[in-house]
Amino acid sequence: MTKVSMTVNGRPVSGEVEGRTLLVQFLREGLGLTGTHVGCDTSQCGACVVHVDGRAVKSCTMFAQEAEGAEVVTIEGMANADGSLSVIQQAFQDHHGLQCGFCTPGMVMSAAALLADNPHPSEAEIRAYLEGNICRCTGYHNIVKAIMAASGQDVSAIAAE
Amino acid sequence: MYAFDFDRPATLDAALAALQDEDAQALGGGQTLIPTLKQRLAQPSKLVSLTAIPELSGVRADDGALTIGAATTHAAVAEQAAGSYPALACLAAQIGDPAVRNRGTIGGSLANNDPSACYPAAALASGATIVTNARQIAADDYFQGMFATALDEGEIITEVRFPLPEKAAYMKFEQPASRFALVGVFVAKYPDGVRVAVTGASEEGVFRWTEAEAALSADFSPEAIAGLSVPSDDMIGDLHGTPDYRAHLVGVMTARAVRDAV
Incomplete structure (x- = not known):
């Protein structure tokens, strides 16, 4: 040891x-x-x-x-100091970016790394960055939407399908 | 995983000494070796990590060449080679996924010489020099078949030197589950001729397509290789593609690389 x-x-x-x-x-x-x-x-x-x-x-x-x-x-380590959800975590909740939640810790950590490098990614850039994160519930749509929302972009035009 | 000792030396000399132990194995970023160990396909007595040796990391351009330390991650190459060798940076940015690129290293990739890995194509097409603790090995002599290289036991790659081409591009037809190349072609145009290296396709690992090199050296255009094809005899056949399919892709990806070379 x-x-x-x-x-x-x-x-x-x-x-x-x-x-x-x-x-x-x-x-x-x-x-x-x-x-x-x-x-x-x-x-x-x-x-x-x-x-x-x-x-x-x-x-x-x-x-x-x-x-x-x-x-x-x-x-x-992602929540705010007062225990409230971080912007990314809150966006995942608001936009239904999780169902069973098993992949969510990795999704949130990858999203945080992406936004640190690229504060306003396009949808294509988000999908490319999440190549190594697999979700078997959501079909990724709302995960991508949550990350776009967390980056301050307007997601009202993205259908909630 | 079987148990093993773990050593993380801070100098190259200490790493070379640690690798003298019987069944000691060098560890780069571990993105291939760790999954291999988990499957108990390897049983080293000791792993010698090369990630804490400062002189093995870094990217520098000088004298018409780009030199990359062996422990430099794919992510670092993608960022730091973008200005001097954009085709190489583009290749590095397509390996695996972002988390893999943050750990995997160029030295690890070249030492492993996976027949579907991307870096061997860049090294062979660029006529790169593989520099070790003991010697300098030309890429043409370095790659010796699937998972086989000219490296001796205990020899460590320290850096890789890429002569900068006039134009180059890497085109990868990705196997989407593994993100390895089903077929990848790196084309590099130098003043003395064009080099074309193919990965992912052959049972013998990365190879040069010399017929295409001759045609492209005379006329660097996609049309120059329109009538050429590689024989499918030695091509890999698996559930992802037949040998004929891979042979066809070699021509397609070469033409695309020529078209997009920068």
């Missing part, structure tokens, strides 16, 4: 991990941050997306020790 230390959602944390311990295992089982989900465990689905040093990564396809010293943000 090796000690690993990082900052998660602004809080310094450390723990003992094996070489093979994945970042997502450290977050969920080591820190109890179970908001980050393991969907496919094969880096296809994106339910496990978190930010490492500001970059969206699949935490099921990164070893915990690779995050030594890094700044990690998970879905638990």
Whole structure:
């Protein structure tokens, strides 16, 4: 076992991990941050997306020790300081961007990474950016709509189909 | 995953020393290796991460060439090569998905030499030089078939040097589930001739289409290769496409790359 230390959602944390311990295992089982989900465990689905040093990564396809010293943000770190939902989270709720909710943590983290890079993405840019995030309920339509709304764009013309 | 030791050295020398252990394996971004380990298709005694070695990361353009550190991520290449080698940046921006591009590295891709990976096409079409801790390897000598390269045990790619072409483009016919290339063609025009490299198509891995190179060197236009075709004998056949289909796509994607070369 090796000690690993990082900052998660602004809080310094450390723990003992094996070489093979994945970042997502450290977050969920080591820190109890179970908001980050393991969907496919094969880096296809994106339910496990978190930010490492500001970059969206699949935490099921990164070893915990690779995050030594890094700044990690998970879905638990996305709400506002007063506990209210962030703009992106609120937009997902307002525009029905989730049904079962399993993929939602990864969707929100990918959306946040996209908007940090590209504050006013087109619909095509959003769909391209979400290539690595799979949702089996919504058909993506309302997820895309929520992200457009979160970026301050008018979505009234997009049908609620 | 089977258990293994994990080492994350801060210098190239320490990484080379760590790789001397029997069954030690270098780890780049892990976007192929970690799924492989999960399937227990590999059982290294130790992983040696190359991501904490500063000298292995970065993109710099000088003297008619673009040099990319082996541990540079696809996302970084997409951003930082856009001005000097737009075709290469465009290729990097199409690998996998955004989260994969934030971890996967050019050195990892070239060391693995997946027959459907994108970077081998760019390296071979550009006549790139693969620089390791021990030597410099011309791309023509480096790729030795599916998942096979000229790298020796314990040898680490440190950087890749791409001579800058006059014009180039990469056209990828994407397999939409994996986002690997069903067929990908990289065309690069240099003062001394045109090079065409094809990935995704052959059982032998990335290859140069020399017949097209000769035609395009004489006349750099899509029409120049209109009558040419590659034999389908060595092409990959799977549920995504037959050998004949892949052979046909090679011609189509080459013509598109020539048309869109910048």
